[in-house]
Amino acid sequence: FDFNKWMNAFKHYSSAPEDYSTKILQPEDELPWDFIDIGVKKEFLVSEFEKSKKEVMTKDCRVSNTSMCVGCGVCDFDLLRNEFASPGKKSFNGNEFNNMSDTNQEYYSYVIDFEKKDSAVLFSAIETCRVFAHVFKMCDVDMSYSRGYNPQPRISYIYPLSVGVEGYNEKLIIKAYVKDKNLLLNQLNKILPSGFKMKDVRLFENKMADEMIAAYSLNFEAYMQLIGALGEERAFYKKTTKRGREKIIDLKEYIVKKDDENCLVYVKINGRGSFNFLEFFRQINYIDSKVLIARENIFFTEELQNA
Numbered sequence: 204f205d206f207n208k209w210m211n212a213f214k215h216y217s218s219a220p221e222d223y224s225t226k227i228l229q230p231e232d233e234l235p236w237d238f239i240d241i242g243v244k245k246e247f248l249v250s251e252f253e254k255s256k257k258e259v260m261t262k263d264c265r266v267s268n269t270s271m272c273v274g275c276g277v278c279d280f281d282l283l284r285n286e287f288a289s290p291g292k293k294s295f296n297g298n299e300f301n302n303m304s305d306t307n308q309e310y311y312s313y314v315i316d317f318e319k320k321d322s323a324v325l326f327s328a329i330e331t332c333r334v335f336a337h338v339f340k341m342c343d344v345d346m347s348y349s350r351g352y353n354p355q356p357r358i359s360y361i362y363p364l365s366v367g368v369e370g371y372n373e374k375l376i377i378k379a380y381v382k383d384k385n386l387l388l389n390q391l392n393k394i395l396p397s398g399f400k401m402k403d404v405r406l407f408e409n410k411m412a413d414e415m416i417a418a419y420s421l422n423f424e425a426y427m428q429l430i431g432a433l434g435e436e437r438a439f440y441k442k443t444t445k446r447g448r449e450k451i452i453d454l455k456e457y458i459v460k461k462d463d464e465n466c467l468v469y470v471k472i473n474g475r476g477s478f479n480f481l482e483f484f485r486q487i488n489y490i491d492s493k494v495l496i497a498r499e500n501i502f503f504t505e506e507l508q509n510a
């Protein structure tokens with residue numbers, strides 16, 4: 204926030220902030236968002252405002268048919284009208300998941316391997332967890348919830364991917380009162396949005412690993428750029444920390460191994476982050492050349508030997 208820039212802008216438009224902050228707006232005054240057409244007419248909103256001052260209720264058009272229309276302006280009654288959806292039919296009975304929470308049993312921790320590709324690459328980590336939370340809810344999966352004022356289903360996306368990058372074996376850890384992991388796998392895949400697919404579900408008995416290894420695949424040209432830079436000791440990018448200090452993120456400190464035949468690079472990933480390939484390509488001005496990158500897999504500590 205730069206106060207001076209705001210004041211300069213006000214001068215530019217020959218107005219003072221007090222004109223707005225102290226003014227009691229009248230219905231006919233122009234509002235900054237007046238140009239946004241949400242369908243509801245301004246006259247309708249004004250009439251609602253006037254009615255609210257007299258404590259007069261407006262009937263809810265949704266509880267009846269269009270004869271109850273109060274003329275808000277949203278419907279054209281051709282392509283757009285108010286209509287109740289008929290009750291949906293579940294593709295299966297979710298009760299099969301729902302048989303443990305009342306028995307004081309401990310929840311189970313599961314690792315879910317899933318695919319995130321095509322349009323699903325646009326979901327951030329938080330959105331991905333929400334997608335799974337919705338799907339579990341729709342299927343009545345008996346999840347364990349966090350405590351506190353805003354309990355949330357216990358779902359963690361391990362070292363989430365950058366938005367825009369495909370992942371073929373991403374990992375979620377969930378805590379749920381479900382004994383049969385195959386039910387999770389078979390049933391939930393039916394309703395996950397396109398781009399997401401659950402590939403495996405297994406019990407997770409270990410503690411969360413402090414460090415994991417992620418395998419990234421690159422298209423051949425991008426891989427050769429990266430390997431060339433690595434050989435010349437310039438496979439790094441600069442990052443500015445929150446405190447404004449410049450930090451060099453060097454691939455040498457992260458790389459575990461590479462697989463030239465399959466254009467794969469294995470890098471360490473931990474709480475402090477990992478090597479961001481897209482940042483590197485951006486800094487060498489190569490990103491526009493269509494770097495194709497995907498995370499092929501991410502391995503827990505016990506799987507490192509096989510990585």
Ligand code: SF4
Nearest residue numbers: 264272273274275278
């Ligand atoms: S029926 Fe449509 S146009 Fe009429 S009040 Fe309801 S939402 Fe508005």
